[in-house]
Amino acid sequence: MSKTNTEVQTALNNLVATHRVFTSKLYQHHFYVQGTHFFTLHEKFEELYNEATEHFDELAERLLALGGKPYSTLQEFLDHSIIKEKPYTEKISDTDMVSSVVADFRIMREELAKAIKLTGQSGDDVTQDMLIGYKTEIDKHIWMFQAFLGNNPLDGE
Numbered sequence: 520m521s522k523t524n525t526e527v528q529t530a531l532n533n534l535v536a537t538h539r540v541f542t543s544k545l546y547q548h549h550f551y552v553q554g555t556h557f558f559t560l561h562e563k564f565e566e567l568y569n570e571a572t573e574h575f576d577e578l579a580e581r582l583l584a585l586g587g588k589p590y591s592t593l594q595e596f597l598d599h600s601i602i603k604e605k606p607y608t609e610k611i612s613d614t615d616m617v618s619s620v621v622a623d624f625r626i627m628r629e630e631l632a633k634a635i636k637l638t639g640q641s642g643d644d645v646t647q648d649m650l651i652g653y654k655t656e657i658d659k660h661i662w663m664f665q666a667f668l669g670n671n672p673l674d675g676e
């Protein structure tokens with residue numbers, strides 16, 4: 520396997536691990552969010568953890584199709600995730616939750632951008648197409664959450 524293919528597989532697997540952790544974080548927000556936006560955000564976080572689960576599955580299955588071995592244990596997910604989790608020990612405001620989702624999306628988007636470049640170099644159009652489609656979705660989520668916070672999409676980058 521070429522160096523680029525190995526790098527693509529590593530990036531995909533990091534994203535697999537990251538999506539498992541991201542899903543847990545979104546559940547945490549879904550459970551603990553409070554305040555006047557409770558109903559909107561409780562539902563929005565649910566929508567996002569469902570989406571993240573679909574992407575987790577899609578990324579892992581694409582990796583399998585490429586001959587790779589997706590991580591499949593909680594320990595591996597924690598070890599390889601590029602975002603970090605934290606127990607809910609003190610109150611987090613609804614806006615801080617949304618800001619943390621924006622920050623996580625940005626970290627994931629960077630890894631996606633890296634993988635998009637690598638798949639371009641290796642001529643893996645199918646994986647590249649999948650990743651570009653997903654990056655478009657993340658860009659949209661970031662814009663919407665930034666709008667919720669009263670920010671422009673690129674603020675704070």
Ligand SMILES: [Fe+2]
Binds near residue numbers: 549565
């Ligand atoms: Fe629920």
